[in-house]
Amino acid sequence: MRYAMAIDTRKCVGCSDCVxxxxxxxxxxxxxxxxxxxxxxxxxxxxxEVELRSERCNHCENSPCVRCCPTGASHIVEGxxxxxxxxxxxxxxxxxxxxxxxxxxSHPDGxxxxxxxxxxxLQKGQNTACVEVCPTKCLHxxxxxxxxxxVSLALKNRTWKVLAPEAGTKPQLYFLT
Amino acid sequence: xxxGATAIGLSTLNIAGLNLAKAASSDIPVSDEEMTSFPxxxxxxxxxxxxxxxxxxxxxxxxxxxNTEDPHCNGRLCPRGTGGVGMYTDExxxxxxxxxxxxxxxxxxxxxxxxEALDLVASKMKDxxxxxxxxxxxxxxxGAPGSHFKHLLxxxxxxxxxxxxxxxxxxPREVGFSATFGSWIGSPEPTDIRDTNCLVLIGSHIGENMHxxxxxxxxxxxxxxxxxxxxxxxxxxxxxxxxxxLPIKPATDLALLLTWIHVLIYDNLYNKDYVEQYTMxxxxxxxxxxxxxxxWAYGITTIDPATIRKTAREMANAAPSVIVHPGRHVVWYGxxxxxxRAIAILNALLGSWGKRGGFYFKESVAIPKYPHxxxxxxxxxxxxxxxxxxxxxxxxxTTEMLAASIPEMGYKHQIKAWIVAGTNLPLTIPxxxxxxxxxxxxxxxxxxxxMPMEITGYADVVLPECTYLERYDTLRAAPHREPNVALRMPxxxxxxxxxxxxxxxxxxxxRLGLADYYNYDDYADVLDWQLKKMGTSLExxxxxxxxxxxxxSGPLYLADGEEYHFNTNSxxxxxxxxxxxxxxxxPMPVFTKHPEPEDGFYRLIYGRAPMHTFSRTSNNHNxxxxxxxxxxxxxxxxxxxxxxxxxxMVHLKNQDGITSTFPVKVRVTERIRWDSVYMVHGFGHDxxxxxxxxxxxxxxxxxxxxxxxxxxxxxxxxxxNFVTFITDKPGKEAEA
Ligand code: SF4
Ligand code: SF4
Ligand code: SF4
Numbered sequence: 001m002r003y004a005m006a007i008d009t010r011k012c013v014g015c016s017d018c019v020x021x022x023x024x025x026x027x028x029x030x031x032x033x034x035x036x037x038x039x040x041x042x043x044x045x046x047x048x049e050v051e052l053r054s055e056r057c058n059h060c061e062n063s064p065c066v067r068c069c070p071t072g073a074s075h076i077v078e079g080x081x082x083x084x085x086x087x088x089x090x091x092x093x094x095x096x097x098x099x100x101x102x103x104x105x106s107h108p109d110g111x112x113x114x115x116x117x118x119x120x121x122l123q124k125g126q127n128t129a130c131v132e133v134c135p136t137k138c139l140h141x142x143x144x145x146x147x148x149x150x151v152s153l154a155l156k157n158r159t160w161k162v163l164a165p166e167a168g169t170k171p172q173l174y175f176l177t
Numbered sequence: 178x179x180x181g182a183t184a185i186g187l188s189t190l191n192i193a194g195l196n197l198a199k200a201a202s203s204d205i206p207v208s209d210e211e212m213t214s215f216p217x218x219x220x221x222x223x224x225x226x227x228x229x230x231x232x233x234x235x236x237x238x239x240x241x242x243x244n245t246e247d248p249h250c251n252g253r254l255c256p257r258g259t260g261g262v263g264m265y266t267d268e269x270x271x272x273x274x275x276x277x278x279x280x281x282x283x284x285x286x287x288x289x290x291x292x293e294a295l296d297l298v299a300s301k302m303k304d305x306x307x308x309x310x311x312x313x314x315x316x317x318x319x320g321a322p323g324s325h326f327k328h329l330l331x332x333x334x335x336x337x338x339x340x341x342x343x344x345x346x347x348x349p350r351e352v353g354f355s356a357t358f359g360s361w362i363g364s365p366e367p368t369d370i371r372d373t374n375c376l377v378l379i380g381s382h383i384g385e386n387m388h389x390x391x392x393x394x395x396x397x398x399x400x401x402x403x404x405x406x407x408x409x410x411x412x413x414x415x416x417x418x419x420x421x422x423l424p425i426k427p428a429t430d431l432a433l434l435l436t437w438i439h440v441l442i443y444d445n446l447y448n449k450d451y452v453e454q455y456t457m458x459x460x461x462x463x464x465x466x467x468x469x470x471x472x473w474a475y476g477i478t479t480i481d482p483a484t485i486r487k488t489a490r491e492m493a494n495a496a497p498s499v500i501v502h503p504g505r506h507v508v509w510y511g512x513x514x515x516x517x518r519a520i521a522i523l524n525a526l527l528g529s530w531g532k533r534g535g536f537y538f539k540e541s542v543a544i545p546k547y548p549h550x551x552x553x554x555x556x557x558x559x560x561x562x563x564x565x566x567x568x569x570x571x572x573x574x575t576t577e578m579l580a581a582s583i584p585e586m587g588y589k590h591q592i593k594a595w596i597v598a599g600t601n602l603p604l605t606i607p608x609x610x611x612x613x614x615x616x617x618x619x620x621x622x623x624x625x626x627x628m629p630m631e632i633t634g635y636a637d638v639v640l641p642e643c644t645y646l647e648r649y650d651t652l653r654a655a656p657h658r659e660p661n662v663a664l665r666m667p668x669x670x671x672x673x674x675x676x677x678x679x680x681x682x683x684x685x686x687x688r689l690g691l692a693d694y695y696n697y698d699d700y701a702d703v704l705d706w707q708l709k710k711m712g713t714s715l716e717x718x719x720x721x722x723x724x725x726x727x728x729x730s731g732p733l734y735l736a737d738g739e740e741y742h743f744n745t746n747s748x749x750x751x752x753x754x755x756x757x758x759x760x761x762x763x764p765m766p767v768f769t770k771h772p773e774p775e776d777g778f779y780r781l782i783y784g785r786a787p788m789h790t791f792s793r794t795s796n797n798h799n800x801x802x803x804x805x806x807x808x809x810x811x812x813x814x815x816x817x818x819x820x821x822x823x824x825x826m827v828h829l830k831n832q833d834g835i836t837s838t839f840p841v842k843v844r845v846t847e848r849i850r851w852d853s854v855y856m857v858h859g860f861g862h863d864x865x866x867x868x869x870x871x872x873x874x875x876x877x878x879x880x881x882x883x884x885x886x887x888x889x890x891x892x893x894x895x896x897x898n899f900v901t902f903i904t905d906k907p908g909k910e911a912e913a
Contacts, residue, residue, distance in 0.1 A: 010418060015384070016787065016788050016803040016804075017256040020802075024262060030799075032180070045424070103179060103180050113180075121206075136392065136393065137393070
């Protein structure tokens with residue numbers, strides 16, 4: 001089993017509902033976030049393209065943050081979710097530096113925090129908070145090894161890209177183009 | 178961009194002063210089972226999505242989640258609804274009643290008890306009624322609190338109640354569509370986007386305006402590659418997702434609509450059976466648009482004739498499953514009812530009204546009226562003041578009510594005092610002088626709000642309302658495909674000394690000797706009585722939040738060839754409006770040219786961001802985190818001319834010499850035309866009590882001093898304002 005997320009950039013309107021839903025679900029302190037929106041504009045008026053996408057931790061298969069963590073606080077759990085055990089984290093920030101996606105932040109309580117793929121919800125059979133709230137239903141989540149999961153179905157017959165493939169991290173966020 | 182600094186690409190923002198003090202010791206998410214959920218419907222905007230407020234054991238509201246049964250949201254609130262918890266937690270909230278006092282020549286607010294504040298408001302109401310008659314006491318309102326104060330004012334003897342929803346927003350479309358189809362559009366719009374094959378948007382930026390169910394349906398049709406045609410001088414989010422983006426020259430939309438009508442008729446693309454069966458005036462219309470060729474429109478709109486023809490053909494191919502969307506905020510140039518008429522006529526020619534994928538026949542459930550004595554007949558109402566002006570205004574015109582508040586304006590009937598509930602007039606009404614002079618002229622102003630919005634600064638008495646999460650309110654029974662009712666109940670006790678509007682209004686009523694109109698102890702009793710009459714109960718609704726009912730009015734759509742009587746003078750869809758003709762207005766829309774910016778000035782276009790509602794959410798911490806200021810969008814060519822850099826702070830000055838109080842960030846972007854600039858509405862707060870949003874961004878409303886009034890319904894056209902950049906003024910104010 002490997003959890004993954006597909007983000008349909010054609011549907012995303014950049015509303016940031018996924019950001020605020022994550023904040024309320026996961027009690028992320030004000031001024032911080034685990035997911036965020038990127039807008040890319042290309043071309044010149046009036047031939048212009050806009051891409052909007054919701055980003056978060058890529059839960060990389062080959063995760064530099066886990067490798068560089070001196071205490072083992074950063075680790076990988078079932079389904080390939082990259083987690084941080086807060087008690088074991090000394091807040092050194094090595095993982096923040098190593099992440100090509102800038103997905104981690106220093107929590108004011110002294111540890112490093114990031115997207116958990118809402119593991120506490122998955123364990124109860126619920127979907128992630130951001131996927132559940134997205135008004136455009138542009139986020140698809142599930143086991144990418146299951147051909148009938150929402151994420152696998154979303155990837156079928158569509159072109160997609162991953163971010164910073166050159167980093168070789170085998171990221172698990174797929175952006176449908 | 179990344180985790181930590183909450184940021185969205187379109188505003189290059191940095192959160193200053195991260196909230197380090199907050200010890201988030203309870204960072205572990207609370208599981209849903211350990212919380213209690215209470216039904217509510219959202220008050221962060223007018224879409225009123227039904228949801229559940231989740232409350233933990235310590236009586237903290239942790240999150241708000243959409244109700245899956247609700248057709249307004251389908252279980253998914255928008256960012257503002259999800260962040261609605263920030264309305265409750267905002268530490269800047271109004272906490273106690275306040276009374277204005279003069280101390281050593283200086284005006285200050287002092288805290289007061291409810292008893293004292295209510296006594297004062299009631300005594301002023303008695304006083305005004307005695308001196309000038311109760312009709313001279315007016316109400317300005319928006320949203321749910323309005324209904325409670327309307328009841329109070331009606332019982333007291335005044336019908337002078339106005340909401341910006343009419344003259345500052347959607348009035349023209351109701352006039353245009355009712356002249357054509359004999360029906361208002363209303364809210365939510367009965368646009369059958371879910372099933373459409375072609376959606377045409379005239380400046381409507383769905384996705385930036387986060388009208389939830391509508392945004393969801395647009396996302397659905399993007400998913401199945403339906404045709405979207407967006408007409409907008411700015412590459413809006415939805416324009417970027419459209420098959421066709423028509424980057425029209427601003428203020429020329431009506432020419433485009435008329436030429437589309439021309440093409441549909443002269444290229445024989447219109448829906449002949451539908452037009453024949455349901456409409457009147459076709460030949461007159463045909464003659465009227467004879468010369469309005471795409472070549473004629475090209476010179477006006479800058480949209481090339483081939484694109485005009487192609488897009489008209491796309492609509493015709495999709496018909497009747499096509500929607501030329503009426504839009505919502507449509508007070509632009511003062512001929513807005515006529516532009517909306519042209520939109521309605523296009524829909525009629527395409528045969529989309531009453532058809533799947535066009536406009537469905539909406540239905541709402543009737544809420545039984547809780548018994549009370551008949552209202553007294555008011556001595557006069559806002560309509561009597563118009564002297565025949567704006568004959569199609571079916572709701573009061575706020576700006577006229579303001580003018581009637583200024584004795585020098587010489588209105589027949591004068592307004593002497595106000596209650597303002599849930600609307601921040603200073604950041605809503607264009608032409609600030611009108612508002613200011615009116616506020617200074619009236620004898621008394623009571624403001625009911627949850628936040629220290631700018632309007633509270635003008636109040637004599639401030640009555641702090643609790644948020645929607647802390648109160649019972651009127652039932653929501655908005656029209657939709659399926660009639661339904663939704664309940665709002667308190668999830669927690671009101672914070673501070675705040676009170677629900679129903680309680681405030683009842684207290685005032687009782688002090689005014691109107692106790693007969695308040696024949697209940699708790700508003701929950703009223704709700705239970707109403708719900709029982711509807712075959713449910715408060716108890717059941719607490720469990721389900723929303724209940725749907727069977728339709729009574731017939732199917733959603735017209736069957737092919739079905740007889741149908743439209744509620745117009747002729748009983749037909751009027752391509753030629755007899756109503757307009759009778760009143761001396763153009764029976765068919767005529768294009769007129771609107772003023773253009775002088776050299777060095779740019780047309781000010783404003784709009785919405787998905788994470789904010791007008792000026793009311795900018796201080797909400799959750800939503801502030803998503804967007805904490807607006808920016809002025811500037812085309813790179815213009816930026817080069819002015820040597821403007823991305824992120825630079827500038828002041829804006831309009832054609833009347835008004836300069837923005839605060840500087841605003843420049844966003845250099847290819848997404849806007851070179852003759853216009855764009856800003857998100859609702860920023861530039863100048864009340865220091867809004868500690869987060871004070872001084873952030875600039876207020877578009879402040880720069881709107883040229884108002885082009887719609888002679889048909891009094892709408893305040895606001896898109897005829899032009900701004901230039903002031904780059905040498907220090908940007909200090911922003912950091913104040
Ligand atoms: S909630 Fe959905 S549409 Fe909105 S920004 Fe997030 S991913 Fe995009
Ligand atoms: S999966 Fe959960 S933790 Fe990750 S961004 Fe979405 S809501 Fe936040
Ligand atoms: S659209 Fe958003 S803000 Fe408006 S009522 Fe629905 S959830 Fe609330």
